[in-house]
Amino acid sequence: MTERISTTAPDVLKDARQLYHAQRSTATKPSKLENLDKVWRALNEIRDSGGRDYSLAEVGRRLEGMGGPKTQSLRNAQGAPYREIITTYANAVSGATRYVAKTASNVEQALALITDPSIRATLRVALDDAKRLKVVNDNLHAAFKSLQVGASLPPATIVEPAPQLSNSNAGSEPLSQRLLNALSKGIDASRLAQQGLHVADDGSIENEHGDKIFPPAFVTAIQHVLGLQ
Secondary structure, X not given: OOOOOOOOOOOOOHHHHHHHHHHHHHOOOHHHHHHHHHHHHHHHHHHHOOOOEOXXXXXXXXXXXXXXXXXXXXXXXXXXXXXXXXXXXXXXXXXXXXXXXXXXXXXXXXXXXXXOHHHHHHHHHHHHHHHHHHHHHHHHHXXXXXXXXXXXXXXXXXXXXXXXXXXXXXOOOOOOHHHHHHHHHHOOHHHHHHOOEEEOOOOOEEEOOOOEXXXXXXXXXXXXXXXXX
């Protein structure tokens, strides 16, 4: 089985290729040699097509089409040599050895490509924190809009001066208890702290890096509406 190897680019498959040839050199049955060649061909097909899914399910699916070992055969004890080649190959090309659902989000698919479990867990925690902050951000924006200040707030990381509130909600319906509760919860110090936020001295809401998520006097304005000022 011949294969062209680039003389200009680093051979990222060197270790996987050496393992593949080592397994072939110790194989005593023609069927084993054929299956090793089919595994290698299936892996190359995934790479050439731009795929990242090197799970046993995906490799097994391709092998079945070639008349090679089925997925279950890859999973059992006799499939250990094949699994070793698959894992080494996948790691060399930054592929995923776990099943990646085609319906998964781009972020989930990207996380599945990370083979180091500690790095994957750290990134997932960071993403979850970002999602929680977005929920807080969205809730506060919705509550602030209900004050009818005459203009919508821009997205997060607001640095412009706060819009001027009128002294009363004259000409508009009183805020419902549900909205009042939302405003109260939105500026609750303990709830903000859980999301890595705090109320600054100027009445803005900042994250742990000092970025202003909501502008100066934002909390002061809500406290005024709630009768806390």
